[in-house]
Amino acid sequence: MSDFTSLRTVLRSLILESCLYGIALTLFLSTIYFIVTRRTLASNRQTVKHQFTSLVFLGVTILFLATTAHWAVGIYQTFLILPDSGANPTHASGVLDVLSLSTAILAAECLMIYRLWVVWAHNPRIVIFPMCSLSGVLVAAVGISYVFIQTESNAVFLDNTKLKPWITTGFVFSILTSFYSTGFIAFRIVKFNVHQTSNSVLMFFLAILVESAALQTFWLVFTSSTILATSSVEFLTLDAFPVVLCISNLLIHVRVGLGWSRDDQAGSQDATPSFLSYSLQSNP
Template identity: 30%
Template sequence: MAVEVQLVPVSLATIALESCFYGCFLVLAITSMCLLVGRRAKWLSPTFLSAIGIFITVTAHWILTVDRSFQAFVFFENGTFPTAFYGDLSQITEVGKTACLITTVAMGDAIIIHRLWIIWDRRLPIVLFPVLNFLGLIVSGVGITYQFTKYRTGQNVFQSDTSRWITSNAVFTLCINIYSTGFISWRMSQVGNVIKPIGRNRIHSVLGTIVESAAIYTTWTIFFFATYLSESNIQFITVDCVPAITGIACMLIHVRIGLGWAHEGSQAGLSISQSLP
């Protein structure tokens, strides 16, 4: 049975929780970019571009969340009907937030697919499955955003046409992350078993960061999916935190690589670590 929580308390909780996650993300993002600049990373490298892109979309999403709180409690009908404001998913700020969310998730999934492609020596058959899922992710993401522009007050977001797009989007991103992380782990474990002990330790350290980051994102996505399928308004909290969680998961790896810990290991460990975007 769905947990009955009103939109206004949910929205207030969203502001607090997303702000906490955004603060964590901001620290990691700044650290990541400082390390990349300090190590003279190429400005057009996948690592640097992905860091900048995710920083922009996650920040934009958080700004829109804060802006919507002012709209609901101050400007919309003089702040007397916040429930009506939050219940209208066709608001331009809500559509904008959705676009930022979809873009952030797409960039995060593109990064892990690129990482998989590099580690597996650019073997197309290995990345075919996640690439097909990525295309589905893009299509479903566009579908979600479009459906929100057509939303009418009183519609049930859990049972409308949007629900099929949301379900598909969640399944696609889960498939991408579970598959890619599994194959990356397998490949790096193989490399770690054939190099010197020092290099092996560095490989396992990088591998641990990748798995932990994937676990953070996957766990939160499953949490969102569960709240959505249960038709609980708590899903508004979980979905609004997805961009920040995605950013944290990506920046953890960027910081790990930027610190250059793998440089102390073997050449094999260095090669793999530096190839990770």
């Protein structure tokens, strides 16, 4: 890959990631706004402090911080490879890039499994398979980080042949977790709403996509396909992966906040209920 092609690819990835990061930042700030202004996520039994210290919000915060770190490292590395900079990306920045990516993936997987557990009324049997898959993702993430640190090279992440088996293994386990969780969450939503009356089929369809984290699963499959096929857009999809995971999870929280607004206005029956809000209402 020539320097010009490399710089052009990096700039494209940075532009896409920056645009998506702006969306993620807006959603994260909106989530905080809804928590503060609505006082609670579900009922008057829970305080604002309780919501900010809840496992769900902490998980989303970790995911957002990992996404922010990945985006910031991308900006730093881009400026270093500019023709007039006279510098090259350091190995330490590459390690931070890999660690932030791994953290974002693990946080998103944990949030998806937790949502699956909540949707299925805290049934422990439903999360046995995704927990095993998550263990595989964790092992792969540790293996990728260890190999990348030991190489002590500034080589591009995807160009390291020693990492290919670890990357493939991690994405396979992640796909298994995502397909399983998305499928069972979507099935539960459809089953729950089969007797519900709704004036908007589109809102119901969007609710399924948001609640089941279909965006996360789609981008995971898309990224895996480009990497395994060694496509020219593999850098683009992988760099945008953390921020897409962040957006997918934050959409659920923002939807809950917007759902309150509609419920508060003359008791509208049009909004499709969120499983996150139901789970919070059922727990003191």
